[in-house]
Amino acid sequence: MSHNTFGHLFRFTTWGESHGPAIGVVVDGVPPRIPLVERDIQRYLDKRRPGTSRFVTQRREPDRVEILSGTLNGVTTGTPISLLIRNEDARSKDYEAIKDLYRPGHADYTYDAKYGIRDYRGGGRSSARETASRVAAGAVARKVLGATVKIRGALVQIGEHEIDRKRWDWRECAKNPFWCPDARMAKTWESYLDSLRKAGDSVGAVIEVIAEGVPAGWGAPIYGKLDSDLAAALMGINAVKGVEVGAGMAAATLTGTANADEMRMKGGKVTFLSNHAGGILGGISTGQDIVARFAVKPTSSILTPRRTVTAKGKNAMIATKGRHDPCVGIRAVPIGEAMVACVLADHMLRHRAQIG
Amino acid sequence: MSHNTFGHLFRFTTWGESHGPAIGVVVDGVPPRIPLVERDIQRYLDKRRPGTSRFVTQRREPDRVEILSGTLNGVTTGTPISLLIRNEDARSKDYEAIKDLYRPGHADYTYDAKYGIRDYRGGGRSSARETASRVAAGAVARKVLGATVKIRGALVQIGEHEIDRKRWDWRECAKNPFWCPDARMAKTWESYLDSLRKAGDSVGAVIEVIAEGVPAGWGAPIYGKLDSDLAAALMGINAVKGVEVGAGMAAATLTGTANADEMRMKGGKVTFLSNHAGGILGGISTGQDIVARFAVKPTSSILTPRRTVTAKGKNAMIATKGRHDPCVGIRAVPIGEAMVACVLADHMLRHRAQIG
């Protein structure tokens, strides 16, 4: 059962609300004797941190992680690793006005429908703030995977504006505020988002995550397939509405002849001449790059007034104030990377368990 | 852990290879005193059964289900329900020729890479034949859900040919061999698939599954979200490369203003003016229709020769003979319905557990 726990052998449990004293995550199943200090985690939290550019929320959270257990002298001991991040810039008063209003596109109504109670302050548990815990867990997952597995994400589409894959350059990602691998498209996005921001609107995006160095053989068919677990992991990120592996939804348009990733021996090793499969066949990694994509819907908190209802069942209008991301897809890049890392770490251990 | 088990409270475990004596599924967690006889399951197996038209594989399997446990006098007892389906038309000799050849796009290579052994006869465990077990489990899930929840699937795209949603008529689905809700498009598909079949090629497809009658409140955030579990369920079906909920990948192109599913009171009830969310917000059902889609890649077994390698590491060519589906997407319709039913039954029980 997995209300708030993700994974099986490498597994993490998150807790915490947007405006409570802190959020956190307990990471369990980590092999012993792996070097791990707070700095290893902090660098990924810094990628997700709010307030780093005008294109993300202006909430000022240092997101400083503390390791409370599970390491000794900078090395894991095999016991659960408890990570704590304090909430420092919560402005709960911003939310008093919408305490009884359901924001369309938000989980306000469904949390109330399910639980009959809801922490309305900053979205409570349903806030994207929870994803900081995932990023922290992902940083630990990377240490478990080791240096041979390299996981990188990029923003490949905002609204209708897709990158040109011929211009893909990983080094560009760190040079613009979008994790965009296409320098020219980054410019386009900048002016597009500025205009959206001024209009009090928001927009969706597509993120692509690529894992290099995954050996052939990871994945646990039939109901622990690598792609199935990736799909769950990515669809479970706040605001995600679609997930693709390899050719993705476009696989529907391909013929068998075109789709076949043909194989050849090369230097004594099996190689593939294409990667429509996204590195996964029958739920098991092929040894090629794992390629996953996910679409994030536009931020639901917008300044434009929308029709809604109150908790008491009255019609009303709402325009969300507060500090929000015009495109949550941007900060979803390190989150997507983290989830992919966690899935892979789990499957590395699962594979080792069964196969040795 | 879930190598071959799906679900938590409503859960099933499948077993069996394409060319072994039988396949089967054990369904556990079913509430007691629900009427259940073989006929309730058989009708869904008949939808998935091969050999029903010239557009699906010509393997002749009656797929007759036997209930071996868990019922008494046509009623469930709360104990595990074991369902058995014998394999009757396995032609293992068809596969002798490709015993040491890896079919591109198939799981042949990855199973060998993972396990160091592989049941090559008809794809063994990775065969789509396993999905009969899912359909059987799905039939039980429907009984658990009861009559108020209605789950229906349709084929909405083959290759580049998409249906016209304005012509959507559920009654058409049973009238053509594609489960196509658009009578006119069914004609187009017929001639398109005929030409593909003659060319020895295959093509992908998109299936849409809609669940009506799901009350608001199902889903278990943060890591048991309803959409996350649906994504895992659908991505885990053989050959699936993409999964969407509601607006899906297209959510990336929407603005917040357009994407907001506005709300109004209507007859004392909360209603939504649109359903970009696909019936799920924050991982919890909204009470609207649950709308999920998935893309199936083209059958990898094609007559056109493709480059490949042998298990011994030699380059080779392969053209798959045997009996195959030119578009596996067709038979994926009842499978998608079944997986959605199983996810919903599981979440109905999970919701009841926590909320009462």
Next chain:
Amino acid sequence: MSHNTFGHLFRFTTWGESHGPAIGVVVDGVPPRIPLVERDIQRYLDKRRPGTSRFVTQRREPDRVEILSGTLNGVTTGTPISLLIRNEDARSKDYEAIKDLYRPGHADYTYDAKYGIRDYRGGGRSSARETASRVAAGAVARKVLGATVKIRGALVQIGEHEIDRKRWDWRECAKNPFWCPDARMAKTWESYLDSLRKAGDSVGAVIEVIAEGVPAGWGAPIYGKLDSDLAAALMGINAVKGVEVGAGMAAATLTGTANADEMRMKGGKVTFLSNHAGGILGGISTGQDIVARFAVKPTSSILTPRRTVTAKGKNAMIATKGRHDPCVGIRAVPIGEAMVACVLADHMLRHRAQIG
């Protein structure tokens, strides 16, 4: 969740009622390329089989196992292993008379209280017949553990009659119908049970299971401790009321000085001078023999009339006819061995997953 599934990485799911067409078990997570044929399983089923002496039930079941999946040419493939055992000597009519009577000490009343329905024929799902599935799973577990781990059980007490541990000789176990390692005590038991049988009564017993060759390090603290999992496994066997590891309940009477298993180096290896711990410290194996014991209550089905109530809520008397074991503890020996084997196989894989 685990209604009918046991274990995590090495895991099995059982199904079937005493008087249904068959019972069975699906064993999942088994490493590939392990030799496994029906004979490997049958030898353990033959140990548990009814009708082998006058001290066990006279139901005549060959308990012949069929492997339906998961192997190819006598070797495991890493996919789920489905095992089927047909019920052949079910005499459901014997149970018509007690259809509405609750047998004291049996699960009749509680199954009805829980499920509102109950398969009364031969105890249905609560019958000890289900344990054949465990024995089959245990046989597979032994293959996973390999030859270095040796698991043996013995009956050490019937009623007040305890064996003399100084006379313990494993070879004796196969020479008497009780799996008794003390030849002299076996004689006492024979006459004691004969008199009980004639009196239409039954009696309890204690079984001890010892696993040799388990290396130090298995077990997953804090909530997957090896002793905790053994306790669950053994307490879950029908009719078990107590479980002990090492010194067991008697540990309460020891002083710290006496209880300490002192340690010395011997031939470069850590050795222990005693084994009050039963081979487990902090939930992790020490490398010593794992020693577990469990007490089985007397068969509840006895000829002596007892007071009871009917399903309709009337007072009544009951004297169970049918074919029963005067001491179910005897046949519990191979069942206890099987459960210990399954726990160890699971922990071997879990340990390998985390530690490599």
Next chain:
Amino acid sequence: MSHNTFGHLFRFTTWGESHGPAIGVVVDGVPPRIPLVERDIQRYLDKRRPGTSRFVTQRREPDRVEILSGTLNGVTTGTPISLLIRNEDARSKDYEAIKDLYRPGHADYTYDAKYGIRDYRGGGRSSARETASRVAAGAVARKVLGATVKIRGALVQIGEHEIDRKRWDWRECAKNPFWCPDARMAKTWESYLDSLRKAGDSVGAVIEVIAEGVPAGWGAPIYGKLDSDLAAALMGINAVKGVEVGAGMAAATLTGTANADEMRMKGGKVTFLSNHAGGILGGISTGQDIVARFAVKPTSSILTPRRTVTAKGKNAMIATKGRHDPCVGIRAVPIGEAMVACVLADHMLRHRAQIG
């Protein structure tokens, strides 16, 4: 998988080492809208707290609990409840001397054997300090169960000194430092433990936990039986070597005639004339009191020198200094209660899930 997670629907995950900055627990699956404030938890922590009498360790820990998430205005919200307890009186220096020495009876050697690293300070993760987290989780479980289920524990044996059950008076438990229901025996224990303490020795004990008010029907056969889960829960407590339900190990000595808990209708309700079953039949509660017992071995940390080995493989002698309990069984009473409460809360939810 459950390295550090206990339970399924009501589930908790603990973390933390004896001498780290804090320990804690995340409780998940709690139904919403249950009143819960820190005081509800603190009262049970105070029962387990060290330093309350001369018979328990003199470590001075206030064990003050903080609720970090999962409640709003003193009521649960259905989201995970994170509880934190800071370590305040850790004296890690006391442990420098035994850093490389394995204390017999402790988990020192096995943690090293398993993980190749060990937090030696105060026993690290294997310290009984972790049980404070269980007690905190147990307090939440009691709130989930509600007032109709009453769970109480008592110490019934220290060394050879057993209470006289005819003198059992629950009110006495709070009047002596042992949770002893037999006032006269409490006196005997006082002088017995004083003499042991002076001799630098320790002794074992037996705890009995009784749950009243559990309705008939809880428990999930076959592998989620109520007694099986209780056995795992109690055997998993530090230092426990034996677990009994109802008649326990003594069931072996009973005849079927004596063991049968006969039934009669009384005021229209099913009643039992005895309770050898300890309130559980076939893994399902009968509606009688649930009666479980467990034996705790003597504290391994004793002043008397014992033979041991060093981490480097040298023979050595050890006499543990530091602050320890002469009889850890005393503080095991609230821990046992807590584990029983957690098992019952989990099964209450599981039962509700399947049966409604």
